[in-house]
Amino acid sequence: MAQVRTYSSRPVLTVNLTALADNYKYLAAKAGGARMGASLKADAYGLGASVVGRALYGAGCRIFFVAHAGEGKILRTAIGPKASIYVLSGNTPQDTAIFFGSKLKPVINSLTQARDWVKAIKDVNHPPRTGLHFDTGINRLGIPPEEADIFASDKALIDALDIDLIMSHLACAGDAEHPLNETQLGRFKKTASRMPMVQLSLANTGGIYLGPKYHFKLVRPGIGLFGGKVTNTPDKEGVKPVVELHAPVLQIKAVKAGETIGYNASFTARTDMKIAIVSAGYADGLPVNLSGSDKRIVTSARLGKHRVDVIGRVSMDYTILDITNYEGFVELGAKAVFFGQDLETQSAHAKMLNYEVLTHLGARCRKIYVNE
């Protein structure tokens, strides 16, 4: 077996910044005249918020969303002072200093957060502006209807908050037929009509696909930027794959018929086989549910031009591939590729959301940004 190039045992996550920028443009076109924001929570869904943030800034994005103040601080350092960074969890007592230090805008989700913020900014010069997030039916974070009445009637509070965004979040945007979409749309319009005239935002990636009624002034895709499909008609979503997991081949070996392969002896060789042990496992985000057992082969990896089955249990650091028919093509250090164009199918095979798979990818990987 040849070994033609240098390689590390450490797996690689490739993030294609050209595809990212293309997805940004594609979603912007879908969103018509709406401004584009970008949701870069959870380290940009695991892709690396700093580099992804700079790339999107380069593509023209000036409005970003993160979940926590700490995420905002990291993003601010990466993209500089000019863009807006909203923190979706809102202000929490311990994080106030980060909001001020990194000029982060809290998304206010409750009367408590609103009052805490007003108290916190009392003696602060030029505090960040804020967004208001109204819960229109997801029944998760956000100002509930009974508090919305108080916001609507408390002009002093609204003035003190210095709002520049009113938003809500859709629960069922991936399903265009779901009646909750229209319900949330109606509630959002009604609530917004009682508030100051600032920019409105309702649409995540799924909301963009729901059409112009849902776009308002600002859309804020997340997973679509990263190539993820979100609707029940994924073929109509024109985003490109952004992320691949590359697992180098560490060893190639023969297994005799009757031997078992991997943990729990869950796969039995029915004939003499050739296998490749590749250096990525569930610690790198490859779900154990992709394991191939005697009962069922669940998925395959791409290895050069070929597709090779995943056999045996995916373990923490290693995964085993059946290269019986392709041995001559495989060399040490060759890269087995997971996800990329297969993100949706492999996530489905793992019985996981593509979102969940993305966020678990690459924690241990070397990240290589293509076209940075």
Next chain:
Amino acid sequence: MAQVRTYSSRPVLTVNLTALADNYKYLAAKAGGARMGASLKADAYGLGASVVGRALYGAGCRIFFVAHAGEGKILRTAIGPKASIYVLSGNTPQDTAIFFGSKLKPVINSLTQARDWVKAIKDVNHPPRTGLHFDTGINRLGIPPEEADIFASDKALIDALDIDLIMSHLACAGDAEHPLNETQLGRFKKTASRMPMVQLSLANTGGIYLGPKYHFKLVRPGIGLFGGKVTNTPDKEGVKPVVELHAPVLQIKAVKAGETIGYNASFTARTDMKIAIVSAGYADGLPVNLSGSDKRIVTSARLGKHRVDVIGRVSMDYTILDITNYEGFVELGAKAVFFGQDLETQSAHAKMLNYEVLTHLGARCRKIYVNE
């Protein structure tokens, strides 16, 4: 609703170093006179290899295992020059400099790795010693039988490798009745008998529970140190929980009967409810499979003295709890607790290995080490 203390929206992973040290002692006692190694792959299964490494070093551990050279480098910086750090993936061409720079011992898994290493150390003063890993039936990484013959007959190669460890890895250690255990044990003894007399190691955590025959000179537990159960008689495993995920309550709200909760409207309130939105989701390692839907409540969180159901879909950053019966007890910033004593049941409910759950925990969390 009260708000009595300061808190951040960022979730916390607590790692109890006293419990870790207790588990180290417990497993050492189970292993009788064998030396204790520690497997700290994948950032110590997500717990933080530097702090965990220092704690185990303090408990007396002097032999560590990691998967990649880069992991070894980080661990070396944390624990200083005296302990042995073995790299289970072995030497790969691009990583050689890291082995030398951080005095890491490659675990040699193939003739190719052996020959590459001998070439690499040719002009190096005092190169690290090495381990040999023989594949005795897991059919994953490791020297296969046909190559073992070559190692056994090539005295010059063995001398050049300067071996101080011979090891193998069990495929079915969690199942004491599995015949592969005895098979691997027999093959390991036979292979070792043809090699220089250095310390032998076969047992991971499960191997320790298999009894003295499997202990040899060195055992090398991983998950047991971190409180994970591995056998099909978990009640007999005396390890203590080490890790908890603490998700702060960001909001408490009322939901009217008939409203749906969370993404995809997968949970419907049958009566008027009170819910708490807590700040941890699948980006923090809380599996989406723990979501509670109309069909089924899957799990609960601990909130003070109470257990409260997880309802609706676990989302990237937030999870929703039913606190209808406990509203008076819950305040903003209160911590909903996942895992800890529930690691095994919650992993099972998520249809995941406890190993897999552990490694996904805490990527975004603030880590708090108890009794550091």
